[in-house]
Amino acid sequence: RKEVEQDPGPFNVPEGATVAFNCTYSNSASQSFFWYRQDCRKEPKLLMSVYSSGNEDGRFTAQLNRASQYISLLIRDSKLSDSATYLCVSYFSGSARQLTFGSGTQLTVLP
Amino acid sequence: GAVVSQHPSWVICKSGTSVKIECRSLDFQATTMFWYRQFPKQSLMLMATSNEGSKATYEQGVEKDKFLINHASLTLSTLTVTSAHPEDSSFYICSAMAGTKNNEQFFGPGTRLTVL
Numbered sequence A: 001r002k003e004v005e006q007d008p009g010p011f012n013v014p015e016g017a018t019v020a021f022n023c024t025y026s027n028s029a030s031q032s033f034f035w036y037r038q039d040c041r042k043e044p045k046l047l048m049s050v051y052s053s054g055n056e057d058g059r060f061t062a063q064l065n066r067a068s069q070y071i072s073l074l075i076r077d078s079k080l081s082d083s084a085t086y087l088c089v090s091y092f093s094g095s096a097r098q099l100t101f102g103s104g105t106q107l108t109v110l111p
Numbered sequence B: 001g002a003v004v005s006q007h008p009s010w011v012i013c014k015s016g017t018s019v020k021i022e023c024r025s026l027d028f029q030a031t032t033m034f035w036y037r038q039f040p041k042q043s044l045m046l047m048a049t050s051n052e053g054s055k056a057t058y059e060q061g062v063e064k065d066k067f068l069i070n071h072a073s074l075t076l077s078t079l080t081v082t083s084a085h086p087e088d089s090s091f092y093i094c095s096a097m098a099g100t101k102n103n104e105q106f107f108g109p110g111t112r113l114t115v116l
Helices: none
Strands: A004-006 A011-014 A019-025 A032-038 A044-050 A054-057 A060-065 A070-075 A084-092 A098-101 A105-110 B004-007 B010-013 B019-025 B032-038 B045-051 B067-073 B076-081 B090-097 B105-107 B111-115
Touching: A004 A084, A011 A019, A019 A084, A019 A105, A032 A060, A032 A070, A044 A054, A044 A060, A044 A070, A070 A084, A098 B045, B004 B090, B010 B019, B019 B032, B019 B090, B019 B111, B032 B067, B032 B076, B045 B067, B076 B090
Parallel strands: A011 A105, B010 B111
Antiparallel strands: A004 A019, A019 A070, A032 A044, A032 A084, A054 A060, A060 A070, A084 A098, A084 A105, B004 B019, B019 B076, B032 B045, B032 B090, B067 B076, B090 B105, B090 B111
């Protein structure tokens, strides 16, 4: 089982739609979580950090459920510019501070 | 936000040659740098963790003699792919951690390596 698993997608949604991505993680000791977005042939860019029960930033809402080891990302009123791959990431300090990336969910927002 | 640069951004080389990729933190000191590899349509896979002044810690399955990492200063880490082969063709991305902001890693723009 992968440490971080995501909906494989792809998600093709019309402009203005609401879309939700799901992510589960297997390491219960993970300390924090992030959503990154990655455009084609580019590096990942931090979208949101998710620390406790979740947080909201404009059209983006992230939820964390530690009991179920589940994270979600909700995008409301999607824009064409939201088209990208969204990466669910967990952080665990352990002996070597590192991030574990999910395989990503591809989103295409259609006009 | 913190800026990390990588050089070169892309490289094409013949099989058997060695390629060096530089990763620099431009406006902060990076106590730890990470090297990732990403194949098409796959996730980023951590290759190694590099701490300034010490040997890199390699992930299982990554050959340390093939992927040489040097972290000589708090702002520079290098990855050398030795005797590159076509299967080494990939997108190599570094990231740097400042150790101050919520464990956030700042990513370089990546280096696309194509080995002919």
